[in-house]
Amino acid sequence: MTTGSRWRVQADHGACMGTGICAGIAPHRFRVIDGRSVPTPEESPPDQEVWDAVESCPMEALRILDAASGEILSPI
Ligand code: SF4
Known part of the structure; x- marks a missing residue:
């Protein structure tokens, strides 16, 4: 797991199929x-x-960014 001091988690609602795996x-x-x-x-x-x-989403609809820099931490 790559770490940043704080994460921002975003969901792409155009890609999400509502499987509920993340939840x-x-x-x-x-x-x-x-x-x-x-x-x-x-x-x-x-x-x-x-x-x-985030790694388990079958649609790759989720991503984690470093909240400070905006760098995408996952998926990579
Ligand atoms: S696992 Fe992915 S596709 Fe399923 S609800 Fe979560 S974001 Fe949507």
Whole structure:
């Protein structure tokens, strides 16, 4: 897991198919609302479950950015 001091997690609602995998892996950080994943809150400290959820999305609809620099940390 690549770490930054704080992460910003974004969901591409055009790509998300509402499978709920992310919410199943990290229910404290993702909710599926109207068939689309919503990261809540958008920013947080590094979190292994969030990393696993982003890596497990079959649509590659999620990504993690370093909140300070905007560098994409996952997927890579
Ligand atoms: S795992 Fe991916 S496709 Fe499934 S709800 Fe989460 S963001 Fe959407």
